[in-house]
Amino acid sequence: MSLTVVIADDHPIVREGLRTVLTAAGDVDVLGEAADGAEAVRLAERLRPDVVLMDLRMPVLDGVAATARVVAEAWAAVLVLTTYDTDGDIARALAAGATGYLLKDTPRRELAEAVRAAARGETVLAAPVAAKLAAGARVGRRALSARELEVLRAVARGLSNPEIGRELYIGEATVKSHLTHVFTKLGVTDRTAAVTTAIARGILPAPA
Template identity: 65%
Template structure:
């Protein structure tokens, strides 16, 4: 039996691309499309899909709000957010609204197709970077930065290189790198810029 899918995205070209990508699969059937959250509510009510692929940033009603309203009316539907955004606030809003999954638009085709199938089975599907950040938030890992790690992160925010930070804090450059790796792990990020951005978003560092 085919998985019935509705695709929601406010960019027609993007929406057509997603529909075309799913259309090649025998077990997936795109039964409707919507260009914003309000339209999505009508399409879901009319088509009774198994899975909704939901964009986040849309006019009239955004994806997180639409997800909450879809699931309030149709609790059996699985909503998978498919977006270019992965800020902590976006992720949390979508998950709190009841989304079964959160994927990024650069997800490889085969992964997206399998994620739709998995969501239809009731499984949670998360982009790896999103999963790391959710785990970090649930654990409260960001609160566990040591005093030294906070000093290193603050120096990074000021634009210091590893060598400059080491000289400022009287530690070796290798030690600076070790602290940075621990900071990246605790914040669920992969680079210095994201570490500073996430730390500011979460109030660990003051806004510049």
Template identity: 65%
Template structure:
């Protein structure tokens, strides 16, 4: 059972999401937060598997709340679900440690699939968000950094984000950031495809 905390300042949105997730046999909504501070407090107390996080909220915004949760409640994944897809919003959320970034107009089946993937620590990105990340990371050079290549090589060996963090002496949130940046540069949205494309391009050695 995947335990989910919903953080959104609109009661109707929270209610709608809770109702949508209630019909899924493997998902359980364990709490609702109306702002970022409440999201951090509930994440600390309830320790859900996943926080479904809005970005624009009073008292503390979603990016700051994501960073606090990543720092103070390790093991709790955050999936940003927002109407906003500006470059600044996306990069702030990713750098804060968000596992994924989906838009509120994402079709229901894709949202639920993304939620399950994020709960496993896998990245979930809306296609338009992935494109914006690619554009943002284009500084005239889309090559993977040495660290991004190291992370992908360990993904290819079948290691989880936690295990990769241990291997490279970095936090799980940092592993996710490197993965999301690698996904954006490779134009993919999941781990398996990232490894496949990296091998095809000669970035990683083939089997």
């Protein structure tokens, strides 16, 4: 039985190339193509493919927002395929629920196998992405103090600064100070980015 895929990329030549590669695999059926994130969401809802192959930088609705919607509705597994491998892009995509993260220089045979793995629910990461996550986890665990990690875990649970202070028996000003240190060490500027980056780097567990 063939696996079913929707391709989402704003460049027609990329979509055409991906369709050719996947069709040649013999066991992959491309059900549709989307030129933007909103169209990808609509096709995922209507066609219910096994996998959506999702670019990140697209008009109307970007790939991260589209991924979050598709995954939240359980319409398909999402496998990101992009040229971007920054920590922020990786963190946002994985936090949105992407099953995997590949780069567009992925060899043809590996791409087809990655689609199969994503359809099975397996995590698929390009080697450079996996290396970044592993390095980030090692650095993150060393960089954050025990108290900073406690504060970050509380932020991930949705607690406000006053609530964190009461739970940890510290003042609100101290909570803010710890958060400032966390932001600096993770290279982010807000609470949401701190949590998503920490999850992507393996510092915090992914939400169940």
